[in-house]
Amino acid sequence: MPSILPQLIINGLIAGSIYALAAAGFALVYYVVKFQYFSHGAMIAAGAYFFFLFANVLGLSFAIAGILAIACTIIITLAVNYLVYLPLRKRKATSNVMLITSVVLLMFFSSLILALFGSSTKTLVLGSEGQIFDFGLFTITSLQAYIIFFAIALFFVLYLIMKKTRIGKAMRALADNKSVAQVVGINPERVYTYVFIISGAFAAVSGILVGLEQNLYPKMGVIIIIKGFISSVVGGLGSVPGSVIGGFFIGLIENVGVWYLPTGYKDLISFSVMILFLLLRPQGILGVKLRDDT
Amino acid sequence: MKKTVQVLLVFIAIILVSCQVQVQPEQPASRPSAPAPAADTSPIKIGVMYPLSGDAAAYGLPIQKATQIAVDEINAKRGIKGRQIQLIYEDSKCNPKDGNAAAQKLVNIDNVKVIIGGVCSGETLGAAPITEAGKVILISPSATSPDVTNAGDYVFRVAPSDxxxxxxxxxxxxxxxxxxxxxxxxxxxxxxxxxxxxxxxxxxxxxxxxxxxxxxxxxxxxxxxxxxxxxxxxxxxxxxxxxxxxxxxxxxxxxxxxxxxxxxxxxxxxxxxxxxxxxxxxxxxxxxxxQKFDDKAPKAAALLAKYKQATGEDAPFPGYMSGAYDVVYLLSDAIGKHGMDTEKIKSYLYAVKGYEGAVGKLTIDQNGDPIMDYxxxxxxxxxxxxxx
Missing domain, CATH: 3.40.50.2300 (Response regulator)
Known part of the structure; x- marks a missing residue:
C-alpha cells in the first residue's frame, strides 16, 4: 500500500491554514483588546457572503469582488466595534459580559445571513480552481496552494506590522500594560480601531478562501471560530504567533490522526487535544501564562 | 485552573448555543385560515412534511410543486366530492428531530388524519412513532431507507426500499x-x-x-x-x-x-x-x-410538462415527483370512498395493485412498500x- 502520509500532511496544512487564519484574527483581538472575540466567526462568514454577493450575484471580477468584500467586512467589523463593544468598554463591562456579547453577535450574524441569503449551501465558482498538480506522493489543487500561500503571506505581513510599525508597537504596549501605555500617550481606542481593521481584513480573506474551498452556509462562521478558538487555546491564548502555530498543529493532528481512526472522529481528535492542553498545559504551546485580565 | 474551567464552560456553552441556530423555512407554509363553516364543503386537510429549507430543499421543493400540481388538478375538478383539498405544509428539514416536530404539530395541533411525507428517510422515521400512535396515515413519495419498511402499520411509501x-x-x-x-x-x-x-x-x-x-x-x-x-x-x-x-x-x-x-x-x-x-x-x-421511470408515459409526461411550464426548468427528480403526484390521487380516491376513516384508508392503500400512476404501474406490498424496478x-x- 502506498503511504498516504504525505497527502495527509498536505491536507493538514490546508485545513491548518484555514484554522490559523481564523485563530489569528481572534487572538489579535484577545491579545490587545482583551476579550474573547467569538464574533470573529461571524465576520469570516460575512466576508465569504460579501464575496459571493459581488463575484457571483453581481458578476464582478474576482479581484474587484475580493477588494470590495474585504472593505465591506472591515466596515462591518468597525461598526460592530463602535456600536456594541465600545459602549460596553466605556461602561467597564466585565470580560464575561464581553464574551457573552460576542457569542450573541456570532449567533445574530448567522441568523442574519440565514434570513438574507437562505439556508441552502452556496457555491463560489472560480475559473481555475480545478487545476490539479500531481506530485506522485500527493496532489494539490491550485486553489489549495493559494490558500496555504495566502495564509503564510498574511502571517508574515501581520508579523511585520506587529514588530516594525508604530501602531504595532502601540498594540504590544497596550497588550502588555494598558495603564502604562496610556501614560506614555497611546490612545487605546485609536489602536483598537486598527486592531479591528486588521482582524476584519483577516476575516474577509479567510472567509473568501474557506468559501472557495468548502462552499458557503450560514453556520460556517460558528464552525470555523470553534476551530479557531481551539487553535488559540492549544497555541496559547493571548499569543498571536501561538494561535497560528496552534492552527497548523490542530489541522495536522486532525488529518494525520484519522490515518488510524475512522474519519468521523476528526472533531473528536481536536476537542480531545484541546481538553488535554487545558488540563496539562493550559498556557498552550508557546507558553504564555493565562492570567485573569478583568 | 479556575481560568481553565471557565474556558471549558464557555466552550460547552458555545457548542450548545450553536446547535440552536436553526434553519428557518425559506417560504411560508400555507396554513388554514378560518375554521370551516359548513361540514359538507369544508376543506379536507392533509398534512405535508417535506424539507422546504436547507440543502435538502433541492428535492423537497420540486416534490412540493408536484404535490401542489396534483392538488390543484383535483380541486379544479370539484375536489373530493365537492370538498377542496387543503395542504398544511411543515418543514421537516430532512432530519429525524424536525420530522418528529412536524408530525407532532400536524397530528396534535392541526388534527390531520393523513400526512404526505417525508421526502428524506430520516424525517420519515422521526415522524413514524407519532403518526403510528395517532393512527395517522404517513405516506412518503421518496423515503427509501430499508428501515421504513418496518416503521409501522400506517406507514406507506411509493419509492422502493434501498x-x-x-x-x-x-x-x-x-x-x-x-x-x-x-x-x-x-x-x-x-x-x-x-x-x-x-x-x-x-x-x-x-x-x-x-x-x-x-x-x-x-x-x-x-x-x-x-x-x-x-x-x-x-x-x-x-x-x-x-x-x-x-x-x-x-x-x-x-x-x-x-x-x-x-x-x-x-x-x-x-x-x-x-x-x-x-x-x-x-x-x-x-x-x-x-427507480425505473418512463417519462414518456402519458400521466408522467403531462406532469413533467406542467412542472416545466410552472417553473421554467426540467423536473430534477421526475421519479419522486411522480410519486408525490400519485400519492395525492391515491389519497383523494381513498378519502372519497371512505372519508377520513384511517383504518379503511389503510386497507385501501394495502390493496393498491397495478395502479396506473405517473410513477408507472404501482403495487403496494404487505409492508406498505411498492414493488418497482430500477x-x-x-x-x-x-x-x-x-x-x-
Whole structure:
C-alpha cells in the first residue's frame, strides 16, 4: 500500500491554514483588546457572503469582488466595534459580559445571513480552481496552494506590522500594560480601531478562501471560530504567533490522526487535544501564562 | 485552573448555543385560515412534511410543486366530492428531530388524519412513532431507507426500499463493471447508511472486497481525508452516498481534485437532472441508480410538462415527483370512498395493485412498500444516458 502520509500532511496544512487564519484574527483581538472575540466567526462568514454577493450575484471580477468584500467586512467589523463593544468598554463591562456579547453577535450574524441569503449551501465558482498538480506522493489543487500561500503571506505581513510599525508597537504596549501605555500617550481606542481593521481584513480573506474551498452556509462562521478558538487555546491564548502555530498543529493532528481512526472522529481528535492542553498545559504551546485580565 | 474551567464552560456553552441556530423555512407554509363553516364543503386537510429549507430543499421543493400540481388538478375538478383539498405544509428539514416536530404539530395541533411525507428517510422515521400512535396515515413519495419498511402499520411509501437499490448497485458494480474492490463514502444519515449497509453486505456476498468504508457527518465540508484514504485503498469502483446533492457535488469535486479517475457509482439523489447538467465536467461518466421511470408515459409526461411550464426548468427528480403526484390521487380516491376513516384508508392503500400512476404501474406490498424496478443511468456531457 502506498503511504498516504504525505497527502495527509498536505491536507493538514490546508485545513491548518484555514484554522490559523481564523485563530489569528481572534487572538489579535484577545491579545490587545482583551476579550474573547467569538464574533470573529461571524465576520469570516460575512466576508465569504460579501464575496459571493459581488463575484457571483453581481458578476464582478474576482479581484474587484475580493477588494470590495474585504472593505465591506472591515466596515462591518468597525461598526460592530463602535456600536456594541465600545459602549460596553466605556461602561467597564466585565470580560464575561464581553464574551457573552460576542457569542450573541456570532449567533445574530448567522441568523442574519440565514434570513438574507437562505439556508441552502452556496457555491463560489472560480475559473481555475480545478487545476490539479500531481506530485506522485500527493496532489494539490491550485486553489489549495493559494490558500496555504495566502495564509503564510498574511502571517508574515501581520508579523511585520506587529514588530516594525508604530501602531504595532502601540498594540504590544497596550497588550502588555494598558495603564502604562496610556501614560506614555497611546490612545487605546485609536489602536483598537486598527486592531479591528486588521482582524476584519483577516476575516474577509479567510472567509473568501474557506468559501472557495468548502462552499458557503450560514453556520460556517460558528464552525470555523470553534476551530479557531481551539487553535488559540492549544497555541496559547493571548499569543498571536501561538494561535497560528496552534492552527497548523490542530489541522495536522486532525488529518494525520484519522490515518488510524475512522474519519468521523476528526472533531473528536481536536476537542480531545484541546481538553488535554487545558488540563496539562493550559498556557498552550508557546507558553504564555493565562492570567485573569478583568 | 479556575481560568481553565471557565474556558471549558464557555466552550460547552458555545457548542450548545450553536446547535440552536436553526434553519428557518425559506417560504411560508400555507396554513388554514378560518375554521370551516359548513361540514359538507369544508376543506379536507392533509398534512405535508417535506424539507422546504436547507440543502435538502433541492428535492423537497420540486416534490412540493408536484404535490401542489396534483392538488390543484383535483380541486379544479370539484375536489373530493365537492370538498377542496387543503395542504398544511411543515418543514421537516430532512432530519429525524424536525420530522418528529412536524408530525407532532400536524397530528396534535392541526388534527390531520393523513400526512404526505417525508421526502428524506430520516424525517420519515422521526415522524413514524407519532403518526403510528395517532393512527395517522404517513405516506412518503421518496423515503427509501430499508428501515421504513418496518416503521409501522400506517406507514406507506411509493419509492422502493434501498434494500433493493443497494443490491442493484452492488450487482452492477461486481457483474457489469467487473469490480473486485469497492470503496464506499457515505453521509451519516438514515438514507445513506441504509444504502451503504446493503451495498456492503451484498458486494461481499458476491465475492468482492470492501477496501475502504468512509463516513462523514452531515455538517462536514472537508472530505479530503476520506478521499485520501479511499485513493490509497485503490478501489475499482467508488460508491458515493450523500444525502443532499450539494454535499455530493462537493465530495465529487474533492475526489476529482485528488486526481482519482476510478469509476464512480451513486444513488438517485446525485443524478438529479439539473445537478448533472450544472456539474457536467466533474460528473462525466458517473453511474447512478434510480427507480425505473418512463417519462414518456402519458400521466408522467403531462406532469413533467406542467412542472416545466410552472417553473421554467426540467423536473430534477421526475421519479419522486411522480410519486408525490400519485400519492395525492391515491389519497383523494381513498378519502372519497371512505372519508377520513384511517383504518379503511389503510386497507385501501394495502390493496393498491397495478395502479396506473405517473410513477408507472404501482403495487403496494404487505409492508406498505411498492414493488418497482430500477434503471441504471450514466452522466454524459451533462445529460443522463440510460444504460439499462
Amino acid at each position: 434494500a433493493y437499490a443497494g443490491v442493484v448497485a452492488s450487482d452492477y458494480a461486481f457483474k457489469d463493471l467487473k469490480a473486485k474492490k469497492a470503496a464506499v463514502i457515505s453521509e451519516s444519515t438514515d438514507y445513506a447508511q441504509g444504502l451503504r449497509k446493503v451495498f456492503k453486505e451484498n458486494f461481499a456476498k458476491l465475492g468482492g472486497t470492501i477496501v475502504a468504508d468512509e463516513v462523514y457527518n452531515p455538517e462536514d465540508t472537508d472530505f479530503r481525508t476520506q478521499v485520501t484514504k479511499v485513493k490509497a485503498a485503490n478501489p475499482d469502483v467508488i460508491y458515493v452516498l450523500p444525502q443532499p446533492p450539494q454535499k455530493g457535488i462537493l465530495l465529487v469535486k474533492q475526489i476529482k481534485e485528488a486526481g482519482i479517475k476510478t469509476q464512480l457509482l451513486t444513488a438517485e439523489v446525485l443524478i438529479g437532472r439539473n445537478v448533472v447538467k450544472e456539474n457536467a465536467v466533474n460528473f462525466e461518466g458517473m453511474i447512478g441508480i434510480e 434503471s441504471i443511468k450514466q452522466a454524459k456531457g451533462g445529460e443522463l444516458v440510460t444504460l439499462r
